[in-house]
Amino acid sequence: MRRAAGVCFLLVASVGPAMGGTCPGHPDALGTSRVLTISPDEFTRIGSIQYKQSLPLADHEVVITFDDGPLPPYSNFVLDTLASQCVKVTYFLVGQMARAYPWVVRRMYNDGHTIGTHSLDHPLGFERLPLPRVEHEVEGGIASVDAAIGDPKAVSPFFRIPGLGRSHVDENFLDSQHLVTWSADVVADDWFKGISAQQIVQRAMRRLDAKGRGILLLHDIHPATAMALPTLLKELKEGGYHVVQVVPAGERPASVPVLVAAGDKGAWPRVLKTSATVHRATARHVTAAAHHKTALHHHIKRLLAKKRHPAAVASIPERRQERF
Numbered sequence: 001m002r003r004a005a006g007v008c009f010l011l012v013a014s015v016g017p018a019m020g021g022t023c024p025g026h027p028d029a030l031g032t033s034r035v036l037t038i039s040p041d042e043f044t045r046i047g048s049i050q051y052k053q054s055l056p057l058a059d060h061e062v063v064i065t066f067d068d069g070p071l072p073p074y075s076n077f078v079l080d081t082l083a084s085q086c087v088k089v090t091y092f093l094v095g096q097m098a099r100a101y102p103w104v105v106r107r108m109y110n111d112g113h114t115i116g117t118h119s120l121d122h123p124l125g126f127e128r129l130p131l132p133r134v135e136h137e138v139e140g141g142i143a144s145v146d147a148a149i150g151d152p153k154a155v156s157p158f159f160r161i162p163g164l165g166r167s168h169v170d171e172n173f174l175d176s177q178h179l180v181t182w183s184a185d186v187v188a189d190d191w192f193k194g195i196s197a198q199q200i201v202q203r204a205m206r207r208l209d210a211k212g213r214g215i216l217l218l219h220d221i222h223p224a225t226a227m228a229l230p231t232l233l234k235e236l237k238e239g240g241y242h243v244v245q246v247v248p249a250g251e252r253p254a255s256v257p258v259l260v261a262a263g264d265k266g267a268w269p270r271v272l273k274t275s276a277t278v279h280r281a282t283a284r285h286v287t288a289a290a291h292h293k294t295a296l297h298h299h300i301k302r303l304l305a306k307k308r309h310p311a312a313v314a315s316i317p318e319r320r321q322e323r324f
């Protein structure tokens with residue numbers, strides 16, 4: 001068992017500067033309006049793209065999430081942008097990436113963001129994996145992020161399935177581990193080949209406006225996403241949106257020891273200078289990500305095509321959505 005929910009405790013210290021709409025040095029910042037504490041006992045599977053249940057958000061409340069990282073320098077640029085606006089998000093990290101760039105993982109945590117996991121190495125076709133491989137991917141991802149961050153209590157029991165490749169095998173195992181399975185309410189297609197920063201902003205805003213609220217899925221490993229983020233946050237502010245940070249019930253450390261970066265400093269954009277080990281890990285992930293793109297593209301398209309008929313989707317029992 002992963003870890004049971006404990007006493008409700010908000011990590012207000014790390015979120016404090018953003019609360020109440022104040023952001024030192026940035027009086028017009030978007031900020032983070034509130035913290036929502038959830039327990040795996042209450043929220044097993046969330047995100048209306050795939051599940052009946054989502055987070056209890058008010059009108060014009062948005063939860064921002066980033067998958068697949070960390071990957072410098074893009075993740076660093078995203079962190080800088082979020083810090084400038086005092087916006088707190090949830091990361092779903094890939095284990096191999098966390099092991100390659102632990103100093104970025106620790107910055108994410110120390111900047112006050114929520115850290116969830118997204119498998120060990122983001123395999124293709126997660127929905128077709130046998131249980132032993134699912135266990136290996138889920139447990140290996142958590143162990144890797146635990147190791148990178150240096151304190152398992154800093155890692156939230158939040159998991160997003162790679163490629164949103166849900167199956168009964170996946171979900172039952174995640175339930176058994178007391179992990180909250182996160183899907184999403186809104187995507188911005190930021191993994192599409194050749195999509196521009198402007199298109200990412202337009203799609204995110206148009207789809208959020210259509211739903212009025214929701215969990216937004218983005219990827220901090222893509223340059224277009226990193227470039228889109230400043231404008232996206234500006235448009236969220238102008239559109240009257242409020243950012244909600246989600247944290248798990250239970251105690252967490254206020255901070256973790258900082259690690260010195262080993263090669264991800266430098267101007268944006270630039271060629272990464274990494275150790276051979278890090279380079280191999282990154283290359284594997286980027287290659288895997290390229291293979292996933294087509295499959296993920298079609299998978300999300302199918303999901304969204306279904307959502308163009310909300311009445312029909314709403315009437316379909318959750319168990320029948322496995323084929324989407």
Ligand SMILES: [Zn+2]
Pocket residue numbers: 067068118122162163
């Ligand atoms: Zn992913």
